[in-house]
Amino acid sequence: MKRATYFAVNAYRPDGKRITIxxxxxxxxxxxxxxxxxxxxxWLKLYQSDAHKCLSYxxxxxxxxxxxxxxxxxxxxxxxxxxLKYADRxxxxxxTDRLSPNYQRLQLVLGLMEKYRSWxxxxxxxxxxxxxxxx
Numbered sequence: 001m002k003r004a005t006y007f008a009v010n011a012y013r014p015d016g017k018r019i020t021i022x023x024x025x026x027x028x029x030x031x032x033x034x035x036x037x038x039x040x041x042x043w044l045k046l047y048q049s050d051a052h053k054c055l056s057y058x059x060x061x062x063x064x065x066x067x068x069x070x071x072x073x074x075x076x077x078x079x080x081x082x083x084l085k086y087a088d089r090x091x092x093x094x095x096t097d098r099l100s101p102n103y104q105r106l107q108l109v110l111g112l113m114e115k116y117r118s119w120x121x122x123x124x125x126x127x128x129x130x131x132x133x134x135x
Contacts, residue, residue, distance in 0.1 A: 014055075043064050
């Protein structure tokens with residue numbers, strides 16, 4: 001009986017625990033095997049760039065498809081729009097039917113973020129922001 005070949009990667013989670021990520025048996029069909037090889041290669045690149053996020057998915061195939069598929073990427077504009085819907089319901093108006101000061105501050109901040117609406121959420125943060133000339 002022929003022994004199945006498996007692709008597996010031993011990795012360390014951010015908490016220091018060791019984990020084995022399996023890519024399953026390599027199929028006999030060349031086309032199917034090339035898909036496993038390609039996914040294995042893509043996953044390794046993703047793991048090197050963002051190990052914590054890569055390990056957060058239930059399988060390596062999920063990690064590759066969701067991290068590389070641009071249609072599944074949530075942009076900052078989506079987050080802004082959803083938060084505004086919440087803010088409209090939760091604290092837009094005061095008891096005296098005036099705009100809440102917190103809501104007014106939120107509008108100012110969101111106005112500053114308007115030019116970043118198309119940025120993917122995972123790319124938006126303090127480390128990715130361009131440095132200002134006075135910093």
